Amino acid sequence: MINQITQQLDISSILLVAALIAAFVIAFKVMEMIFDTMLIAGISATFYIGLRMIQGGPISINDVLLFTFLGASLYMTYSLLASLYKLGATVLPIPVHIIEAALKPLQYTWSKIEELKERDDFAPKQTNSQKQKKQKEEEKDKSEKSTKEVILGNKDKEDEDEE
Incomplete structure (x- = not known):
């Protein structure tokens, strides 16, 4: 049986298995974000209900949904900003390194000119007076x-x- 399975495996089967694993990883990350958002929304609704119970006011379903929506929206905004920050921190050093590499020859040339100035090779010629x-x-x-x-x-x- 194992021999039959190994004989039937070809490159397309291996690629399909790799694609399936990648899809599972992506789905897991997406589902993790969805579950986190749902958890934050639930905590926000619970916070509103607890707040209204302490104050002794009536609990409105529209207000519960509003707090749920606000909590989920704030969490999604936070996670978006955190992701953008992480991406920016990863991508931003690339152009900085390119600019530094482009400026190295200029720094070298400038240091050589300064050395020549110190040796008076570029000193202006003085007249007799x-x-x-x-x-x-x-x-x-x-x-x-x-x-x-x-x-x-x-x-x-x-x-x-x-x-």
């Missing part, structure tokens, strides 16, 4: 420093003599 001004400023700085050192040096010697 600019060079002379720069040399004069450097000489002034040196003379000011040497004057300060001499003055400070003299004070240090005076302090040592007093001790």
Whole structure:
């Protein structure tokens, strides 16, 4: 008997079994959502009935149905938003990674340009007058420093003599 079954199995039979399993999984997920919605609707109706009993008011079938509908609608809205969030969290990183990959060569090129700037390969050419001004400023700085050192040096010697 097992031999007959294995001989009759071909590719179409295997595909049909796989399709049947997929249909069962999808139906289970759909039925799970339906049962969850029905449960929430029942809880909403029970909440309304309990609330009316505590308040001591009359229970109207239309109000019970309204609370049932509102509870089911809110739950379906919540599950839709949760599904959209989950889908968005899965799909959104894809374009971000593509953009990052596209920007990597630009970042590499920019870092190389910055390195060249630091080595003064791209420094603007200075004219003779600019060079002379720069040399004069450097000489002034040196003379000011040497004057300060001499003055400070003299004070240090005076302090040592007093001790």
